[in-house]
Amino acid sequence: MSDYDVIVIGGGPAGLAAATSARGEGKRSVLVIERDQKLGGILNQCIHNGFGLITFNEELTGPEYAARYEKLARDAGVEFLLDTMVLDVSPDHMVTCVSEARGMQRISAGAVVLAMGCRERPRGALNIPGFRPAGVYTAGTAQRLVNIEGLMPGREVVILGSGDIGLIMARRMTLEGAHVACVAELMPYSGGLKRNIVQCLDDFGIPLLLSHTVTRVEGKRRVEAVWIAQVDEKGRPVAGTEKRYPCDTLLLSVGLLPENELSRAAGVELSRVTRGPVVNESLETSVPGIFACGNVLHVHDLVDYVSQEATAAGAAAGAWADACAQHQAHDEEPGIPVVAEGGVRYTVPQSIDPERMPEKLTVRFRVGGVYEDKRICVYLGDERVIAKRRPILVPGEMEDVTLKREDLLARPGLEKIVVTLEEA
Amino acid sequence: METRTLTCIRCPRGCTVAVTLADDGTITSVTGNSCMRGDKYARDEVTHPVRVVTTTVPVVGSATEKMVSVKTAGDVPKGRVFDVVRALTDVTATAPVHIGDVILADVAGTGIDIVATKDA
Ligand SMILES: Cc1cc2nc3c(=O)[nH]c(=O)nc-3n(C[C@H](O)[C@H](O)[C@H](O)COP(=O)(O)OP(=O)(O)OC[C@H]3O[C@@H](n4cnc5c(N)ncnc54)[C@H](O)[C@@H]3O)c2cc1C
Ligand code: SF4
Numbered sequence: 001m002s003d004y005d006v007i008v009i010g011g012g013p014a015g016l017a018a019a020t021s022a023r024g025e026g027k028r029s030v031l032v033i034e035r036d037q038k039l040g041g042i043l044n045q046c047i048h049n050g051f052g053l054i055t056f057n058e059e060l061t062g063p064e065y066a067a068r069y070e071k072l073a074r075d076a077g078v079e080f081l082l083d084t085m086v087l088d089v090s091p092d093h094m095v096t097c098v099s100e101a102r103g104m105q106r107i108s109a110g111a112v113v114l115a116m117g118c119r120e121r122p123r124g125a126l127n128i129p130g131f132r133p134a135g136v137y138t139a140g141t142a143q144r145l146v147n148i149e150g151l152m153p154g155r156e157v158v159i160l161g162s163g164d165i166g167l168i169m170a171r172r173m174t175l176e177g178a179h180v181a182c183v184a185e186l187m188p189y190s191g192g193l194k195r196n197i198v199q200c201l202d203d204f205g206i207p208l209l210l211s212h213t214v215t216r217v218e219g220k221r222r223v224e225a226v227w228i229a230q231v232d233e234k235g236r237p238v239a240g241t242e243k244r245y246p247c248d249t250l251l252l253s254v255g256l257l258p259e260n261e262l263s264r265a266a267g268v269e270l271s272r273v274t275r276g277p278v279v280n281e282s283l284e285t286s287v288p289g290i291f292a293c294g295n296v297l298h299v300h301d302l303v304d305y306v307s308q309e310a311t312a313a314g315a316a317a318g319a320w321a322d323a324c325a326q327h328q329a330h331d332e333e334p335g336i337p338v339v340a341e342g343g344v345r346y347t348v349p350q351s352i353d354p355e356r357m358p359e360k361l362t363v364r365f366r367v368g369g370v371y372e373d374k375r376i377c378v379y380l381g382d383e384r385v386i387a388k389r390r391p392i393l394v395p396g397e398m399e400d401v402t403l404k405r406e407d408l409l410a411r412p413g414l415e416k417i418v419v420t421l422e423e424a
Numbered sequence: 425m426e427t428r429t430l431t432c433i434r435c436p437r438g439c440t441v442a443v444t445l446a447d448d449g450t451i452t453s454v455t456g457n458s459c460m461r462g463d464k465y466a467r468d469e470v471t472h473p474v475r476v477v478t479t480t481v482p483v484v485g486s487a488t489e490k491m492v493s494v495k496t497a498g499d500v501p502k503g504r505v506f507d508v509v510r511a512l513t514d515v516t517a518t519a520p521v522h523i524g525d526v527i528l529a530d531v532a533g534t535g536i537d538i539v540a541t542k543d544a
Contacts, residue, residue: 044542047541053434059476061478063493063542067543146480149490150482150490175479203505301436397436
């Protein structure tokens with residue numbers, strides 16, 4: 001007998017939605033373990049609006065969206081351990097955690113859902129020559145300082161990287177009275193949503209410098225200026241294009257990485273592309289009974305999709321725990337591989353078992369570059385079953401296709417499912 | 425006749441919307457939007473652009489929070505965004521605060537209230 005049917009690690013939007021769905025109307029015992037003293041995860045610091053349009057048909061701010069999901073989970077009877085850090089998950093679902101109040105604890109689960117979110121690529125991962133003066137922050141750290149602590153990191157700001165957090169912070173710092181000189185982006189396209197360029201940069205006349213990078217940071221104790229240069233197709237600075245921007249703060253918004261130390265230690269196979277677990281149609285990882293959803297699985301730009309994905313993962317974990325409690329054998333047949341081709345960088349899930357999949361299954365993916373006027377195509381064997389026209393596809397925006405169970409079942413012996421881009 | 429191309433910011437799809445205006449400034453067509461929200465956005469944007477403002481104010485007496493996040497309960501004219509933020513400079517909330525509580529009524533004479541978006 002396990003202590004809980006399902007244990008969810010992480011109490012952000014993914015964990016909350018997974019836990020609510022795993023409860024199955026009170027059928028199962030579910031515990032969420034969260035290291036922070038509050039639920040809601042990263043949404044607590046995302047005070048801007050634009051969350052929940054798909055789920056609630058309302059434009060909510062991050063904290064409001066988190067509060068709704070927290071209420072849903074509490075009303076569903078999910079239990080919580082806050083201020084508690086999970087240290088280890090074993091392949092047989094023993095969760096080890098530690099808190100100041102209760103010390104070290106070991107709690108067993110029928111099934112485990114990983115929902116630890118992601119963290120920002122740290123500045124060490126970037127190779128900017130120069131000293132390491134004060135005044136260099138990741139955009140997410142600056143967001144926490146301003147929105148949670150009420151502290152302004154600086155007054156004259158340059159932002160490197162056009163990820164959504166950087167764009168959001170350009171507006172936020174401007175509203176708080178700072179001057180944002182520019183946002184420099186290495187790639188020839190923005191990493192963030194188009195709406196954020198419009199409402200966070202264009203509204204305030206903040207220039208977005210595409211194909212530009214920071215080449216030098218000046219200042220010994222505090223940032224005094226940064227040098228920005230144009231780059232060629234290979235990302236190398238072009239001689240003679242360097243320009244000096246006096247500033248006291250440099251924000252880095254150069255990408256997010258799924259937080260998978262726990263998964264790795266549990267023996268979960270990770271994808272080299274998404275940096276998250278490799279999962280099947282049930283969002284189950286390579287370790288039976290361990291599931292994953294949200295930003296720990298692959299980085300999402302929209303919380304609505306996180307909630308949808310997590311609801312599916314929670315339900316699958318619940319079903320797994322039921323089977324476990326009834327000593328039913330699990331069908332561990334490997335599914336049909338989903339292959340990403342022709343500009344599609346990855347897919348989640350990476351394999352599908354038609355027997356286990358729901359009537360309709362959403363496959364999410366990202367493209368590797370900017371593509372205009374293409375069709376997203378899905379092949380089952382040699383046969384094209386989906387051709388969805390898209391005027392523009394960009395790496396910053398997640399795409400999806402919906403596969404039908406009947407289409408897969410109609411093709412016994414299917415060896416692969418291909419998701420690719422073709423000319424429209 | 426004039427055509428203006430906008431990116432709708434009402435949802436993350438960010439549709440490209442084209443608005444055509446007659447010489448007297450009346451809108452003759454709106455195309456490219458995937459839903460009616462985009463139509464309204466485009467019409468507002470070319471005549472009187474509006475925004476929702478989100479920011480924070482300090483809160484006293486809360487065991488967990490130093491700041492409470494707030495928003496304008498509705499759209500305010502884009503040109504008044506900084507006035508809204510300025511009007512909040514000296515505003516402090518007092519715990520307990522609940523989501524939806526009015527923190528400042530009729531901010532900067534816009535007729536719109538500032539409401540809390542977080543419990544504190
Ligand atoms: C700055 C920013 C701006 C965004 N803006 C938007 C937007 O405008 N609109 C939109 O729809 N989406 C937006 N998103 C995306 C969306 O908010 C995220 O994709 C979503 O919050 C991810 O949810 P999550 O639950 O997977 O991760 P998180 O919210 O990061 O939650 C993970 C939780 O796990 C906990 N945890 C991690 N490790 C452990 C451990 N070992 N033990 C216990 N607990 C642990 C963490 O403390 C955290 O609470 C934004 C994201 C960011 C980062
Ligand atoms: S037109 Fe509708 S679907 Fe398109 S961005 Fe605007 S709100 Fe979203």
